[in-house]
Structures are given as C-alpha cells and as structure tokens.
Amino acid sequence: MLISKYSAPEFDPYGDNTHDEPNTLWPAPVASGPLNASVSLPGSKSLTARELILAALADGPSLLRAPLHSRDSQNMVEALRALGVGIEEKAGAGEFGPDLLVTPAEELLGSTTIDCGQAGTVMRFVPPIAGLALGPTMFDADDSARGRPMGSIIRSLRDLGVDINDDGRGSLPFTVHGTGSVAGGAITIDASSSSQFVSALLLSASRFDAGLDLTHEGERLPSLPHIAMTIATLAARGVTVESPEVGRWIVHPGPIAALDVDIEPDLSNAAPFLAAAVVTGGSVTITGWPSLTTQVGADLADLLPLFGATVTRDGDRLTVTGADTIQGVTLDLTTGGELAPALVAIAALADGPSEITGIGHIRHHETDRLAALVAEINGLGGAVTELPDGLRIEPRPLTGGVWRSYEDHRMATAGAIIGLAVPGVEIENVATTAKTLPQFTQLWARLVEEGTA
Numbered sequence: 001m002l003i004s005k006y007s008a009p010e011f012d013p014y015g016d017n018t019h020d021e022p023n024t025l026w027p028a029p030v031a032s033g034p035l036n037a038s039v040s041l042p043g044s045k046s047l048t049a050r051e052l053i054l055a056a057l058a059d060g061p062s063l064l065r066a067p068l069h070s071r072d073s074q075n076m077v078e079a080l081r082a083l084g085v086g087i088e089e090k091a092g093a094g095e096f097g098p099d100l101l102v103t104p105a106e107e108l109l110g111s112t113t114i115d116c117g118q119a120g121t122v123m124r125f126v127p128p129i130a131g132l133a134l135g136p137t138m139f140d141a142d143d144s145a146r147g148r149p150m151g152s153i154i155r156s157l158r159d160l161g162v163d164i165n166d167d168g169r170g171s172l173p174f175t176v177h178g179t180g181s182v183a184g185g186a187i188t189i190d191a192s193s194s195s196q197f198v199s200a201l202l203l204s205a206s207r208f209d210a211g212l213d214l215t216h217e218g219e220r221l222p223s224l225p226h227i228a229m230t231i232a233t234l235a236a237r238g239v240t241v242e243s244p245e246v247g248r249w250i251v252h253p254g255p256i257a258a259l260d261v262d263i264e265p266d267l268s269n270a271a272p273f274l275a276a277a278v279v280t281g282g283s284v285t286i287t288g289w290p291s292l293t294t295q296v297g298a299d300l301a302d303l304l305p306l307f308g309a310t311v312t313r314d315g316d317r318l319t320v321t322g323a324d325t326i327q328g329v330t331l332d333l334t335t336g337g338e339l340a341p342a343l344v345a346i347a348a349l350a351d352g353p354s355e356i357t358g359i360g361h362i363r364h365h366e367t368d369r370l371a372a373l374v375a376e377i378n379g380l381g382g383a384v385t386e387l388p389d390g391l392r393i394e395p396r397p398l399t400g401g402v403w404r405s406y407e408d409h410r411m412a413t414a415g416a417i418i419g420l421a422v423p424g425v426e427i428e429n430v431a432t433t434a435k436t437l438p439q440f441t442q443l444w445a446r447l448v449e450e451g452t453a
C-alpha cells in the first residue's frame with residue numbers, strides 16, 4: 001500500500017494553523033498491530049530554504065522542482081518577495097504542489113516588514129539579504145519564536161558594516177537598515193546555539209563587497225551536516241567555500257549562478273514514519289530516498305538499527321523493519337539535533353534505558369525541547385530526566401493523556417509516535433505540524449488505517 005499525494009478538499013499546503021484553536025485535541029491513532037506501508041514525503045525544508053535564498057541572489061532565474069510547500073517555506077517565499085524577488089508557481093511533476101520559478105530582483109528593496117513565523121531559516125538566512133537591500137526591513141516572528149537566539153546574527157551583521165536597530169536583547173523584533181551593499185570582511189561569531197548563524201552568513205557572503213572570512217569561537221558547533229549542506233548548495237552554484245581549519249570558512253566575492261534544482265524529500269520528516277515501524281514492529285518504506293544527500297535525516301539509516309531495527313535499500317526506497325523488542329541506546333546526537341524528538345519518543349517505548357546527549361542547543365529550537373520532552377513523557381507516566389546536554393530516558397509503562405505540542409511540529413509528531421503504542425494520547429494543536437509538513441495528520445491516519453489492512 002502506497003501512501004502518497006493527499007488531495008482532500010480541506011488540505012491547505014500553506015496553512016497558518018499554528019494559532020488556530022491551540023487547545024484542540026487530536027486523538028493520536030493507535031496501531032492495533034505492526035504497521036506495513038510505503039510513504040512518500042514532500043520536499044526538504046532545509047534544501048528548499050537554501051535554494052530559495054540562493055536563487056534570489058543568483059545571476060538569473062532558477063527553477064526549484066518539487067520544493068516544500070509549508071508554513072516555513074511560505075514565510076521564506078513571502079520574505080523574498082517583500083524584498084523584490086519574483087517567485088512564481090509553475091506546474092511541475094512534484095506530488096505535493098507546484099514548482100517555483102525564482103527571478104532575482106534587479107535591485108533588492110527594503111522599506112518592508114518580514115514575518116518569520118516560526119522559521120529559524122527565515123529569521124537567520126534573510127537578514128543578511130536585507131543588508132543588501134535598499135531601505136529598512138523590520139523582522140518579527142510568532143510570539144513563541146521571538147525568544148529564539150538572534151544575537152549572533154545581529155552582532156555579525158553589525159561587524160560586517162550593517163546598521164541594525166534592536167532592543168539589545170539579542171532577539172526579534174529588529175530592523176535592518178540596508179544600504180544596497182554589505183562591506184563584508186573578517187569576523188568571529190559564536191554559533192554554539194545554532195549552526196544557522198554560520199549558514200546564514202555563508203549563503204549571502206559572495207555578494208558582500210569583500211566576501212567573508214568567518215571564524216566560529218564557542219563551546220560547541222551543532223548540526224555540522226547543515227553547514228555541509230549550505231556549502232554543497234553554494235558549490236553547485238559556483239561559489240567555493242574554503243575551510244582552512246575546523247570552525248573557519250572563507251568566501252570570496254563573486255556571482256551566484258542561476259540553477260534549476262530538484263529538491264529531495266525531507267528525510268528529517270521521515271523520522272516519525274520510520275519510527276512507526278520501530279515502535280510497532282512493522283515495516284515502513286520511504287520512497288524517493290536519495291542515494292547521495294547532505295540531509296542529516298539520512299543518518300536515520302544508521303541510528304534506527306541501534307534500537308534493534310533493520311534497514312534495507314532497494315533503489316530509491318529505504319525500508320525500516322522493527323524487531324520484537326526495542327533496545328535502549330546511548331547516543332551523541334550533536335550533528336542531528338532535529339532528529340531528537342522522534343528518537344526520544346522511540347526510547348520512551350524501549351525495553352531498556354537510553355541516554356541521548358550532545359543536544360543542549362535544542363533548548364533553543366521551536367521550544368525548549370529538552371524540557372518539553374521531559375514534561376510530556378513524564379506526564380504520561382514516564383521517567384525522563386534532563387542532563388546538562390541531553391536526556392536520560394528510563395522506560396516505564398505509559399498511559400494515555402494530553403500531550404502538549406508547544407507550537408512545535410516535532411513535539412507534535414513525537415507525541416503521535418508514542419500514541420501508536422499507548423492508547424488515549426491526545427495531541428494538543430497538531431496543526432502546528434504545518435510548519436514543515438501540512439499533510440501530517442492525513443499521512444499519519446492513512447499509515448495507521450491502511451498500514452494494518
């Protein structure tokens with residue numbers, strides 16, 4: 001059974017449902033037995049964001065094939081349009097919405113306001129472009145996202161010669177006073193709380209007058225694969241990022257080439273679906289799995305076997321098969337923090353204890369994910385404790401109850417994983433999954449209904 005394109009009339013790919021009736025409870029479907037299904041998923045959030053930014057800064061029009069259409073990607077599209085970039089929908093072969101034709105602005109113009117919603121990629125990647133635009137650009141976000149760390153972006157842009165008005169707290173809202181150019185040069189930042197600070201600067205760097213010589217100084221650098229993804233997308237458009245030592249990147253000034261690109265399916269959004277195989281002892285296949293990718297979600301092929309699952313590949317189909325028991329894991333997840341909620345949910349249902357560390361920085365994601373996972377799993381009877389940079393998870397028999405999602409798509413999907421095995425789990429505001437996967441509830445319901453057929 002293949003679960004793919006969803007075309008129910010109420011489906012709104014751009015659904016800003018985040019604040020719609022936040023107290024609505026969604027009864028998480030329970031799996032009555034092992035789930036066996038194939039699922040195809042929409043495009044990668046991270047690749048769509050990067051390709052939109054690079055296409056906007058390129059030397060000609062670019063076509064993005066099969067991009068993500070979600071709240072985050074829509075915030076990015078609107079942000080770039082507000083700065084004068086042309087973005088048109090074009091019919092394409094993608095199952096989940098149109099392609100996007102991006103035509104760079106003749107001259108980027110500010111005098112606008114940008115709503116970043118909840119998107120880390122918008123709030124971090126777009127301010128450097130606003131520096132290249134003529135006129136002031138005000139950035140703001142959802143209340144829940146206003147506290148996300150922005151200090152490194154504000155300071156680094158100032159060090160690169162950009163004038164910014166903020167309230168000194170290192171967060172949104174703030175205004176970038178663009179003059180049409182950014183001086184650029186050598187700067188040092190602390191990217192301990194997000195790799196997106198590095199990616200943001202690298203993406204625009206070749207358009208700075210003097211390019212960029214960027215050094216990271218800080219206690220850690222999370223999510224390195226996302227920086228590698230940034231470097232790879234730049235390389236594909238003719239921009240070389242030199243890295244003479246770990247934590248230093250040099251980009252020379254020069255053009256960004258226009259390029260038509262295929263966006264891969266979102267492998268991080270594959271995590272809950274593959275987790276469904278692990279926690280039900282079933283078999284779930286994701287179609288369109290790329291043979292080579294910079295997405296950190298590809299690590300699931302190595303991570304899920306640690307829980308006892310088996311992973312097989314057949315062309316572009318990746319299948320995870322769960323075992324009778326779920327092993328506890330000891331795992332450093334520094335490189336893949338965005339996978340943590342799904343893996344913690346599996347660990348809560350395991351047969352032995354787990355420790356997942358290297359993820360202190362996910363306290364700064366859509367919510368404090370460490371605190372949220374502790375509160376919600378323990379609220380169902382679990383025994384999860386917070387470590388300085390991670391979680392210790394002692395499996396306990398769980399019972400049903402309300403699972404709060406904290407306006408965090410990955411908290412909502414983590415609750416759904418637990419709900420497969422624990423009757424009576426009700427997810428608050430599941431619509432928050434529209435951030436990166438507006439089709440989540442439909443795909444999930446079909447996984448459970450048709451996966452047991």
Ligand SMILES: O=C(O)C1=C[C@@H](OP(=O)(O)O)[C@@H](O)[C@H](O)C1
Nearest residue numbers: 046194195196222223226337338
């Ligand atoms: O650059 C990106 O597209 C992302 C980088 C990572 O951010 P952090 O380094 O803040 O974890 C990741 O968690 C986020 O989901 C997407």
Ligand SMILES: C=C(OP(=O)(O)O)C(=O)O
Nearest residue numbers: 118119120121338365366
């Ligand atoms: C951390 C995440 O998102 P953002 O891009 O908003 O940082 C995420 O999707 O897990």
